[in-house]
Amino acid sequence: MTVSLKLMTREDLEMVRNWRNSSAVSQFMYTNIQISAEDQVKWFNRIEQDPTCKYWIITAEDVPVGLVSFMGIDLVNRKCTWAFYIGAEEYLGSGIGARVEFMSLEYAFFELNLNKVACEVLTSNERVIQLHKKFGFQQEAFFKQHICKDRNFLDVVGLGLLKSEWETKRDYFINTLKFKPLDHGVQ
Numbered sequence: 001m002t003v004s005l006k007l008m009t010r011e012d013l014e015m016v017r018n019w020r021n022s023s024a025v026s027q028f029m030y031t032n033i034q035i036s037a038e039d040q041v042k043w044f045n046r047i048e049q050d051p052t053c054k055y056w057i058i059t060a061e062d063v064p065v066g067l068v069s070f071m072g073i074d075l076v077n078r079k080c081t082w083a084f085y086i087g088a089e090e091y092l093g094s095g096i097g098a099r100v101e102f103m104s105l106e107y108a109f110f111e112l113n114l115n116k117v118a119c120e121v122l123t124s125n126e127r128v129i130q131l132h133k134k135f136g137f138q139q140e141a142f143f144k145q146h147i148c149k150d151r152n153f154l155d156v157v158g159l160g161l162l163k164s165e166w167e168t169k170r171d172y173f174i175n176t177l178k179f180k181p182l183d184h185g186v187q
Contacts (some may be wrong), residue, residue, distance in 0.1 A: 001060055065096060
């Protein structure tokens with residue numbers, strides 16, 4: 001299956017808003033507030049002008065299926081945080097997540113020349129925590145009752161991966177899973 005990342009545009013806003021408002025996605029986000037079309041446009045206007053973030057639409061065989069985001073891109077300290085989700089529920093469990101993770105790390109470390117990629121994940125999202133760990137991320141933090149969502153305090157895991165750690169892990173994905181080196185598929 002051909003998976004690629006294309007920069008998010010204004011034409012993608014309603015699709016992304018629908019994904020983000022779905023319970024399948026929002027259950028793993030810090031909030032599950034329903035986003036209005038107006039709020040979505042305001043958000044896009046803000047991030048479109050922000051050089052420290054990048055957002056891409058994940059496509060599988062040219063079909064939009066999800067979103068990747070890099071935030072807090074810091075070229076001085078060579079680090080960023082990142083996240084992704086599959087919004088098209090019929091593609092969950094299809095292996096796209098692993099390809100997206102590989103492509104995103106290749107882009108972060110070899111295109112942006114970052115030294116570190118970090119993320120925060122709700123502890124209830126065990127599947128994504130395990131995926132990140134498979135790619136070499138290590139738990140660096142455990143934030144107790146870090147988020148208040150639906151009147152419940154939720155724990156969050158902080159994960160990080162250094163470029164040097166990725167360089168030792170990536171051969172497995174290249175040799176065993178036949179992922180292409182430097183194939184970040186970013187357009």
